[in-house]
Amino acid sequence: MQATTHTIPQDLFQVENLPEMNLFDYFATEDHLNSKVILRQHVISFLVHGQKKIHFSNDTIEVDNQYAVMMASGNCLMSECLGENNSYQSVLLFFSPENLSNFFLKYPQFVRAKAEGQNTFFVLEQDLYIQHLVASLRLYLQKPKLLNSVMLSLKWEEIMLFLIDKYGESFLVFLQDLLHNPQEVSFRKVIEDNLYTNLNLEELAFLCNMSLSTFKRHFTSIYHESPGKWLQAKRLDRAKEMLSHGEMKASEIYQLFGYENLSNFSAAFKQQFGVSPRQIA
Structure with missing residues (x-):
């Protein structure tokens, strides 16, 4: 909804x-x-x-x-x-x-x-x-x-x-x-401050005071990659790091990075790294 x-x-x-x-x-x-x-x-x-x-x-x-x-x-x-x-x-x-x-x-x-x-x-x-x-x-x-x-x-x-x-x-x-009403926050700072959260693209666009389509265009012009692909890669890198250090289990971590369930997280993880989260020691 x-x-x-x-x-x-x-x-x-x-x-x-x-x-x-x-x-x-x-x-x-x-x-x-x-x-x-x-x-x-x-x-x-x-x-x-x-x-x-x-x-x-x-x-x-x-x-x-x-x-x-x-x-x-x-x-x-x-x-x-x-x-x-x-x-x-x-x-x-x-x-x-x-x-x-x-x-x-x-x-x-x-x-x-x-x-x-x-x-x-x-x-x-x-x-x-x-x-x-x-x-x-x-x-x-x-x-x-x-x-x-x-x-x-x-x-x-x-x-x-x-x-x-x-x-x-x-x-x-x-x-x-x-x-002085300081509401001007740079686009890049908004993205990087929320890099390892579970916010989705629509929510990030809202925080940037942009429509979703404008946000996607602006993001691609700065990072030279679509926001969905770029954010997923960054968040999965962070998830892999946390799993490698034993900070959390896969069943505890997936919601932190915006995945609705463990199955979706595991599939995206395996696609990016070639192994499942369980195989990360």
Whole structure:
């Protein structure tokens, strides 16, 4: 079944034009794996129940409800898995570059000479202070009349000031990266960062912000080989290396490199190396 692409936060609120800052209490009762997500705004995801895995163009993270994640706008693949109570829940606080601009205008002492321009996420510990902040946000969600734009902006500003105090320079650099909206990631870097994952061509194309046909043409022009053939060879080389060193068995390894079953993996392996995975000592 083909994965659905979600445009967030528009799809959550079922409207196209949204304010620069929004709050949403997201709840699910079934797992969602590798959903294609287009983030139109920056967001802080405060996990309440369950686990989240996010695959960016240059990195992958996994967090549970002890953490929150601040993410830059852009494309990602997101998996949401149910917690012990058979539910997934997160409080989502959306904000825009304009909100950050206003914040830095109000607090010019936090402006840095330059930003790195490469960070797409920042993992935050949900300590006691953050837990109380999230609890207060959820109370506002239960009483929508109290949740006006001024109050939400004040709560967001409180969170920003607390996180700057806690994480210091690294968080300030990340915020300034968001201000400049650094979403340009080189095609080659996306490919090489995801070389030994189980992502398929369609998912890689999505992370590169390309259609599958454009992705294939661009890939061939750079690597002078079709992406399917090139990636399979590289991944099978890595699989052979892992098997040779006894790191994993064939029955444990095939899913890591995107094969649906052990039989398909073994056939591709034997075609490339002339021996089956079992024959690799």
